[in-house]
Amino acid sequence: VTAVHDVLTYLDRENANQCGPCFKGIPSMASVVGALTRCQATAEDVERLATWSRTLRGRGACGTLDAACQVSASLLEQHGRVVAAHRAAPCARCAGRTHGTRGTAFAVPWPARIEEES
Numbered sequence: 001v002t003a004v005h006d007v008l009t010y011l012d013r014e015n016a017n018q019c020g021p022c023f024k025g026i027p028s029m030a031s032v033v034g035a036l037t038r039c040q041a042t043a044e045d046v047e048r049l050a051t052w053s054r055t056l057r058g059r060g061a062c063g064t065l066d067a068a069c070q071v072s073a074s075l076l077e078q079h080g081r082v083v084a085a086h087r088a089a090p091c092a093r094c095a096g097r098t099h100g101t102r103g104t105a106f107a108v109p110w111p112a113r114i115e116e117e118s
């Protein structure tokens with residue numbers, strides 16, 4: 001769950017703020033998955049995440065929003081028991097991997113350094 005949260009946080013941080021469904025939808029999805037990592041997500045939150053993962057597909061100008069929808073849908077559809085467990089009790093593994101609100105395990109330094117060939 002934390003890994004999915006990391007991916008969504010990364011996509012939120014790196015999107016270009018051009019399409020409303022993307023720059024509003026991705027942080028909303030990240031917020032629900034973040035709540036799951038803290039055992040604070042409600043059944044309604046999870047239902048909203050499922051709805052967004054279906055209805056926001058194809059609504060961005062590039063594939064970033066679709067990636068967020070896909071990773072959210074995979075979490076819900078392929079790991080339903082894990083999601084349920086994260087609603088029932090705090091997860092020690094998630095609790096031990098906090099990266100803050102904007103930081104992720106997929107941190108990319110910016111501006112990105114391009115290695116010049118010598």
Ligand code: SF4
Nearest residue numbers: 016018019022060062
């Ligand atoms: S869908 Fe692509 S172009 Fe649109 S805001 Fe997201 S990252 Fe930018």
Ligand SMILES: [Zn+2]
Nearest residue numbers: 001091093094
């Ligand atoms: Zn967990």
